Amino acid sequence: MDPLFKIRNLNLYYGDFQALKSIDMDIPKNQVTALIGPSGCGKSTFIRCLNRMNDLIDSARVEGSIEYVGEEANGPDYNVIELRKKVGMVFQNPNPFPMSIYDNVAYGPRQQGLKDKEKLNEIVEKSLKQAALFDEVSDRLPNSAMGLSGGQQQRLCIARALAMEPDVILMDEPTSALDPIATQKIEDLINVLKEHYTIIIVTHSMQQAARISDYTAFFYMGELREIGETDQIFKAPQLKQTEDYITGRFG
Amino acid sequence: MTSQSKKGLIKRPSFSKMDRITRNVLLGFGLLSSSFIIIIAVFITIEGIIPFVTDNGGLGRVNVWSFLTGTVWLNGQTFVSTAYGVGYVVLQTLYVAFLSLLLAFPIGVMTALFIAKIAPKNIANIMRSTVELMASIPSIVFGLVGAGFFLPIIYDFGQLFGISSAGGAGTLAVVLVLALMSLPTIIALSEVSIRSVDASLEQASLALGATPTQTRFKIILLAAKNGIFSSAILAIGRSLGEATAVALVAGNARSGPNFGLFDITSTMTSMMLSGLKETTGIDFNIRFSVGLLLMVVILLTNISLNLIKRKVGNFDA
Numbered sequence: 001m002d003p004l005f006k007i008r009n010l011n012l013y014y015g016d017f018q019a020l021k022s023i024d025m026d027i028p029k030n031q032v033t034a035l036i037g038p039s040g041c042g043k044s045t046f047i048r049c050l051n052r053m054n055d056l057i058d059s060a061r062v063e064g065s066i067e068y069v070g071e072e073a074n075g076p077d078y079n080v081i082e083l084r085k086k087v088g089m090v091f092q093n094p095n096p097f098p099m100s101i102y103d104n105v106a107y108g109p110r111q112q113g114l115k116d117k118e119k120l121n122e123i124v125e126k127s128l129k130q131a132a133l134f135d136e137v138s139d140r141l142p143n144s145a146m147g148l149s150g151g152q153q154q155r156l157c158i159a160r161a162l163a164m165e166p167d168v169i170l171m172d173e174p175t176s177a178l179d180p181i182a183t184q185k186i187e188d189l190i191n192v193l194k195e196h197y198t199i200i201i202v203t204h205s206m207q208q209a210a211r212i213s214d215y216t217a218f219f220y221m222g223e224l225r226e227i228g229e230t231d232q233i234f235k236a237p238q239l240k241q242t243e244d245y246i247t248g249r250f251g
Numbered sequence: 252m253t254s255q256s257k258k259g260l261i262k263r264p265s266f267s268k269m270d271r272i273t274r275n276v277l278l279g280f281g282l283l284s285s286s287f288i289i290i291i292a293v294f295i296t297i298e299g300i301i302p303f304v305t306d307n308g309g310l311g312r313v314n315v316w317s318f319l320t321g322t323v324w325l326n327g328q329t330f331v332s333t334a335y336g337v338g339y340v341v342l343q344t345l346y347v348a349f350l351s352l353l354l355a356f357p358i359g360v361m362t363a364l365f366i367a368k369i370a371p372k373n374i375a376n377i378m379r380s381t382v383e384l385m386a387s388i389p390s391i392v393f394g395l396v397g398a399g400f401f402l403p404i405i406y407d408f409g410q411l412f413g414i415s416s417a418g419g420a421g422t423l424a425v426v427l428v429l430a431l432m433s434l435p436t437i438i439a440l441s442e443v444s445i446r447s448v449d450a451s452l453e454q455a456s457l458a459l460g461a462t463p464t465q466t467r468f469k470i471i472l473l474a475a476k477n478g479i480f481s482s483a484i485l486a487i488g489r490s491l492g493e494a495t496a497v498a499l500v501a502g503n504a505r506s507g508p509n510f511g512l513f514d515i516t517s518t519m520t521s522m523m524l525s526g527l528k529e530t531t532g533i534d535f536n537i538r539f540s541v542g543l544l545l546m547v548v549i550l551l552t553n554i555s556l557n558l559i560k561r562k563v564g565n566f567d568a
Contacts, residue, residue, distance in 0.1 A: 051458055085460035095451040098474050108459040111469070157455070164459060 004029040004198050010064035019045045021222045032199045034213035041219040043202045047170045051087040052080045087168040088161030093177045094153035096145035101137050104145045108164040123163050131159035132189050151182025171201040187212050206246050210234050218242045299543030307533040326505040335537050339507035344518040348490035351429035356483055359437030367445040386435035394496030397428040409513045416513040420502035423512040428496050433486035444478020480560045491549050494520035519545045
């Protein structure tokens with residue numbers, strides 16, 4: 001099967017500093033790919049290339065090829081809005097908009113011009129159900145999203161991304177601000193979502209990567225050092241460095 | 252809070268003597284500043300009720316009701332207790348203040364959005380300094396600009412449509428001057444609150460495929476609305492209380508209310524100011540009554556705007 005993302009010789013510079021060094025990577029469809037590595041290794045910077053969020057940083061320069069479903073997505077003429085509709089993102093800290101739960105989920109579709117109330121209701125309900133949040137909030141959809149707990153807010157952010165019916169969900173350490181129970185819920189959710197979505201998740205937790213991912217990529221100092229099936233990476237890493245990192249000897 | 256810190260003053264022996272002295276000195280300053288508001292309120296109230304409770308040197312008492320609802324203010328008469336009606340002035344004051352906000356608010360917020368989110372750094376810095384400079388211009392200068400620059404233009408503009416105005420003085424001139432004066436307040440405060448919106452909200456919106464324009468108007472302005480609303484409250488407070496600049500361009504209407512843009516007008520502050528130094532007795536004291544009423548009007552306006560703010564801002568809990 002063709003990979004969903006095909007990344008070749010990707011280099012990223014913040015001014016003079018090179019944050020990513022000639023990355024080659026294929027990301028398979030409908031699988032969970034975990035990115036691990038010590039802080040500052042470039043894994044967050046890397047996933048921000050996949051929905052072109054680095055465009056927002058003036059000093060960032062991205063060179064190389066990022067093919068998304070066979071099309072070069074790193075060109076200046078590529079439609080970034082269309083890309084972001086297909087490649088959703090969940091951030092490290094839950095960041096619901098200061099509006100109602102309903103409006104948070106409906107925000108994305110509304111910006112695409114969807115006004116039909118029934119269709120919006122349908123999308124909101126479906127997305128909240130997919131994010132395993134509907135039962136907890138169904139009686140208070142018009143209430144402020146700021147009143148939810150941290151874990152609920154993060155699942156709302158997932159629902160908000162799902163409302164766009166994306167193909168890919170990028171998750172940048174989505175549980176690092178959550179307690180163990182809320183983390184467990186998000187991990188369960190990821191296991192369900194991978195049936196229909198391609199998930200790329202940055203995580204600092206080895207256990208989390210081992211539990212939820214199909215593929216694991218080890219980043220170090222801006223380089224992709226090793227990538228493979230999660231089982232193989234954790235049981236029989238090919239590089240000493242990978243082994244040292246996953247066994248907690250550094251990082 | 253206060254009772255706690257007072258308790259603390261007595262109960263915490265571990266404070267060194269110097270700390271205690273400092274605390275007491277600061278407490279003194281705090282009490283001094285907060286007592287000014289009481290002194291002012293008491294003074295204005297005492298002076299302001301004189302026309303209503305004395306016979307004003309034989310002229311008779313001023314009737315509170317006809318003072319509050321009156322439509323004429325000493326129009327070519329000698330001093331009599333029945334000559335002072337301020338109802339129309341209150342209406343005109345609120346009218347010009349809200350009109351000026353209507354004009355300045357959208358311009359100010361859009362400017363703030365531009366400075367905070369769109370302008371390149373160096374241009375943003377220049378604009379920020381300009382706004383600060385504008386905020387520091389004394390109101391009399393705004394009045395002079397109004398009188399020397401706006402009035403002739405308004406007069407000519409009116410003539411174009413066959414409207415004759417009192418040399419351009421009136422509602423429109425006051426609204427323009429007040430709008431100009433409230434702009435720096437609105438821009439500066441809105442800009443700060445727009446800039447302090449969490450960057451991750453902006454990123455979340457863009458990551459959902461929203462355009463930068465949609466993100467600015469639907470997320471950033473929404474998240475900054477508390478500060479933006481506060482800027483409007485401060486601006487209208489300034490407009491209600493501005494005297495000098497207004498008096499120069501209002502035309503000092505002695506009866507009303509006049510709501511036409513080219514009609515002369517008057518505000519509570521301009522009525523207090525006009526001829527203040529050349530009069531005595533009831534005509535002098537009654538200005539304190541207007542001042543007292545002005546404080547009440549500003550207080551009520553602030554309370555109602557804050558109520559609206561709480562209603563509108565209920566998603567930030």
